[in-house]
Amino acid sequence: MEGQEAASTSNHFLIPEEKGQVCCDEWGDSQDDFLVKVLEDSESAGTQRKDECGEGISNTSFEKSTFGNEIKHKCALSGHQDSATSDSQLEPLQAFRHGYLWVSDFSSQAWCEQKLHYSYTAPALVQETPAMTQGSTLHLARELAAHDKVDVNVTSNEDIWAIKVINLLMSAQGFLNGQALAREVPVFGAPFGLDIFIVGLIDELRFDLDQYTVDLSDLKTRTSSHMPSRSQEAQHRLQVMLYKKLFDDLVQGKVAKDLIAKHLRLRLDSQFGEGIMTHLKSAGIECNTLSELLDFTYRRLQSCTCVNKLSIEYVFQDTGETLGRKEILYDEDDLRQKFVESIDYWMGRRPPKGVEIEEAWKCHRCEFVDICEWHQRKTEECVERNRKNACV
Known part of the structure; x- marks a missing residue:
């Protein structure tokens, strides 16, 4: 909007x-x-994807952004930037909200x-x-x-x-x-x-x-x-x-x-x-x-x-x-x-963080578990730690 x-x-x-x-x-x-x-x-509303705040994002797509990567904004958010900055990297506050x-x-x-x-x-x-x-x-x-x-x-x-x-x-x-x-x-x-x-x-x-x-x-x-x-x-x-x-x-x-x-x-x-x-x-x-x-x-x-x-x-x-x-x-x-x-x-000062191992139970019912690099990384760290302990 x-x-x-x-x-x-x-x-x-x-x-x-x-x-x-x-x-x-x-x-x-x-x-x-x-x-x-x-x-x-309705015509204006129908051409936009509505997020949970009801705001419209016109013709917007994002590359899959994973842990450690900066967000790549592909097209201009409606009303937020001109063509000169449409390909710039935006912090989550501007890119998503x-x-x-x-x-x-x-x-x-x-x-x-x-x-x-x-x-x-x-x-x-x-x-x-x-x-x-x-x-x-x-x-x-x-x-x-x-x-x-x-x-x-x-x-x-x-x-x-x-x-x-x-x-x-x-x-x-x-x-x-x-x-x-x-x-x-x-x-x-x-x-x-x-x-x-x-x-x-x-x-x-x-x-x-x-x-x-x-x-x-x-x-x-x-x-x-x-x-x-x-x-x-x-x-x-x-x-x-x-x-x-x-x-x-x-x-x-x-x-x-x-x-x-x-x-x-x-x-x-x-x-x-x-x-x-x-x-x-x-x-x-x-x-x-x-x-x-x-x-x-x-x-x-x-x-x-x-x-x-x-x-x-x-x-x-x-x-x-x-x-x-x-x-x-x-x-x-x-x-x-x-x-x-x-x-x-x-504000884009750091990448997103997942849960620590003590709260890994949250991952079992998360719809993103199959693509989550944080979960994968923590799993690999756990496997490696157990392997080292077994060798001691």
Whole structure:
């Protein structure tokens, strides 16, 4: 979508979603809860490959990139570079993610960075499983229990991102008006001042009016009827801590508008399309541009409070039964360290890394095991080590 001409709005297209989440953005206001779905031109959408964020990559191909090799970008990413640089080597942040990341990119990276890398360089091996579909269904059921749907036509990238900002605004406004629950709350920012822009969708925020506290909860569905392993817990812990960091930075006024314009390539002073204008007017909001809408939203957010408690709810997919809830202790120093380590890969400062031998069990159910050079290398190292030990 970035850098492309405005599309007409004859057919349905859902707003960019997070990996593993239902393809919807939703919010609730103090009067009527509703879910907004953006409508976009099908001809434009049909000529692009949509990644999990809903962004288009036009006429793009990559050479198979393996451990130790730099990424070879063969054709220009839409809106990102001209013909003079179309054959240049790009870091993963630009080659795969259009210059900004999703929170789930970091949680996937925590599970296995090499697997994450292959999901972009060998996407044909990734297939949706019944477990993925069932997990999405459970997420959607919870969303629709709190919100109705509203269709909003969009005609520009600024309109699309306005949907996200309105979503966030209505969650904040709802809390200030005494609403106790918001689901699928968008957050964004550049944590720790490292100039890496992150976008995410918080599953659930709960507001306690008496205590004036906000608690954050994330829903994880499981195919087994037992709680997750330590490795899975560590992956989920990183995700919810990053959600908190992004939300808190917004509340504290740390996300500058020019940062958004820079990383998302948006024209903040561009007039909204008729669909967004009509929707804003019906909600009693007098904003004509994304710049004005951000100002209005930030004023509301800064009347809220930072996240108090973090938790993860684990649900058994077959029955919908809650298996347990894990309370997460927020550790900003630990989050900062892991964040810095992760972005080294995204900035192309090092090749992707796979799991160590202690977590090689992850490889047994990985769809990339047959092409994984990291796995092959570690296997050869293990064989050689055993051979030497046998000779002693």
